[in-house]
Amino acid sequence: MKNLSNTLRYILVSSLLAACAVTQAPTTAKAASQATAPATAKAKVKAKAKVKVKAKAKAKAKAATHVRSAIAGSAANPFNRLLKPQGKRHLPPAEDGIHDPTDPAIHTLQSPRQAFKGLPPDNAGNQVDWVKALDEGKIKPRYDRNNPKAKPIVMDLNIVREVKGSMPNVVYPHKPHTQWLDCSNCHPAIFIPKKGANQISMAAILLGKKCGVCHGKVAFPVSECRRCHSQNKKIKAKKVAQP
Amino acid sequence: MSPLIRFALLRWRLLTGSLILAAVLIGTPPPAMAEYGDIVINNYSDAAGMRPAVFPHWFHRIRFRCKVCHADLGFKFKAGGDHINMLKIIDGEYCGACHNGNIAWSVENCDLCHSGKPGTPTQVHESTLQQLVTPPPKTAPAKK
């Protein structure tokens, strides 16, 4: 009976340690050599010794947590799968999980981190504010494949779509879109340029239709509601209940 | 308790402890952290024994506006939707319109495009849809 409870304690502590180790920052290979040293076990295991060891292990685990939170000052909550910790953004191709690190040319490919230096930051998608980067002249993408001097046909027209319910109305600005896209990219294939002719819902956007053809794939994702739902509704003031 | 039994017990406990650790560590593969908007195109690559092609949107939008590829060159707004193959590229269509040695490097650099992990399905990396779909449950790791 005593041995059973000891065993259970043992299993509990070792799984706690495992959990701490899994969420720890990656460590160097030096520790690897230590790990291979065989665990020579002799002895007399006294209950007193076990308790002391357990206390030591718990203290180590606590220390590990402190270290982890110190390192993770810049890392976001790892349980939020939509938000990457800072250290894991814009990884070079050899480490990013999509490219094959054994590809002979992998180190010829540029790292996004390098390319994004100096570009205005954002908090969604590529973490780069592309429209701002274009406006500030930080990037100079061509409008024509062969002609670097071709100028875009920019349309400065805002469309305000009234939204059902209490969400603020959507303001769609043509200007930043026409700086990048051609009219034919959207009209008439995705949007008919006529009032009331397009039914757009969040469900459609999330499924990659309408605005979701680009937003959520290449342009910034729809995690930031206010970027589109930016025009507050005019609600008639009600009489405030008197206290 | 005799030293021999104690020794045997300790060995057993160490074994179970390391098994627990192994199960936890092996069962958690690192997630892919590629750049948002990377397109993996694997329509024909796996069958041909080549790595799938990875198209980085970020690299290209620094140099070209959306219109150039999606209006002038005819690329669809769909990963794998154009069914691009090497014949079309050599003919100067799609990627071959620029990757011909004039505007960008030419077709002989196979590994610069075909750089994805073999078996990766055609996808828009980190798209909303990809994040909406719950990944299928992983099978339990094999016990040693």
Add this chain to the structure above:
Amino acid sequence: MRGPVVASWISLLALTAVNPMRAAPSAIAPPMIAPPSAAEEETFGQSPLEMIQHKQQLVYMLLTKSSALKRAARSDNVRARRLAAEAPVLYARAGDALKAGNIVEANKLLNEALHALAAVSKLAPNPLQVKAAQRKRYAELLAGVRVFQKTHQVICDRLSPKNGPVPAVTADLDRIRGLMEQAQKFAHSGHYKKGIKRLEEAHETVVSALNKMLASTTLVYDLKFKSAAEEFDYELARYHSYEELIPVAYAELKPAKNVVTLSERYVKESRAMRDNAQRQAAAGNHRAAIKTLQEATTHLRRALRIAGLAVPK
């Protein structure tokens, strides 16, 4: 006694500290290090030899399948004929170099063969393919210009003064119409290139006309309806837009079979409600019809949610 126990704990801790799957290379990691791959990961083309073999296969495929070579061999262009003759020779020489073990030379020759093939394709394009591309472009442009023409008309009518449209606007409209007629004439006679040019001009004209009228303005697409019938039409369109999403959701989210069955049940119920609403509208009771239709749309949204599409509220 205590020593070996502590030692075993320390070594256990050390084991936890290193997870071979997580060993992310540091900033000064040596190149070409392959992480321990999972069992299912295959590594293709890892060695230079395999890469050359793939390239060789590619050149062979292009030599046999590309129609450009045959066209170039028959063409008037001297350079095209020369390159078309060179490409297979280069390929053969590359094969010999490879057999002799000279990978660098083989790679160089194969690259030259690829360049030759690309040049041949450029010099001897497929006339059918060119025609098909032109037709497609023409159709796209025509659709685009027509749509913008309509939009232009609508906006003109809305913004124009009581006594008719402004002369400048009329001139624009006439010009666009003229260009479109010319384009269609060219297209009918098979001169797609000229037709496309006219349409591009028309497109530019209509877009700049719209720009002139709408520059720095805001159009508000509000949900105010002139009558209950109009609102009913809007709700019906909204219902259809959700209905279209159902198969898309099933295809993309790939829910389990029992989930699909449950979701389909909601879809069926919603269709019954929609039919009910249409009957009510036909009877003239638009208010009730709108309510029923809104319920039907809510059912569709439930069906989507069941299928896995969680729309933020």
